[in-house]
Amino acid sequence: MTIGPDIKEAIVEVGTKYTILRDSGNITGEYLDYETNAQVTKPFIREFFLESTLCYDSRVVPGDVIQFVTTSEKYIVMNHTPEMFENSIITYATVLYKANVTFDIFRPSEVRDSHTYHVSTIWSLIGSSKAGLLTSPLYGIDLDTDEQLGLIGLQLHELYVPSSYGIKVLDRLRLSNGEYYRVEALKKRRYQDVDVVEVGQDTRATTTSTTTTTSTSTSTSTTTTA
Secondary structure, three states, X not given: OOOHHHHHHHHHHHOEEEEEEOOOOOEEEEEEEEEOOOOOOOHHHHHHEEEEEEEOOOOOOOOOEEEEOOOOOEEEEEEEEEXXXXXXXXXXXXXXXXXXXXXXXXXXXXXXXXXXXXXXXXEEEEEEEEEEEEEOOOOHHHOXXXXXXXXXXXXXXXXXXXXXXXXXXXXXEEEOOOOEEEEEEEEEEEEOOEEEEEEEEOOOOOEEEEOOEOOOXXXXXXXXXX
């Protein structure tokens, strides 16, 4: 007889209740136990990294976003490994990254006016109120002492998001605080079902018209900034 149900009973009694957030419908009623990380010399791990133990019958999968019921904090499931005993799963050892931004996803497309030949960029909303972890790849002790300080501001930021969001290069991300970021690159194979998105400041206009010249006419360009 497996001991998974006994461990689950203990986790439910002393653990933290959470909700799995999915577009197909949220899943409620699950519990986990976690250990706070105290590595003061590693800011990223201290601030965002959480090791947790989930019940043997948890419906969590890598790439899920879960939300703690009591604190409303959201976490991305980065790793979800079954722990075995006597050939049965008794718990899952799960690594969570704490989300620190909420954002909307916009995708550009070009529309040409058949009369003026102006090409306008139209921004379509692809997803709203998405959760992610936005961080700089440079941290205190991780910074090379030979790094030129003038170049630090040129570094791209990294955004950890579920692959299910379907983010693409050149997408625009609008954070809840009003900041805009442009997707420069995607790293899809570093984690299972989690993408690492490289983003930089987005200075593109909200609507854009480009100039097109023909043998009979020349059109002017207009730009509306974001």
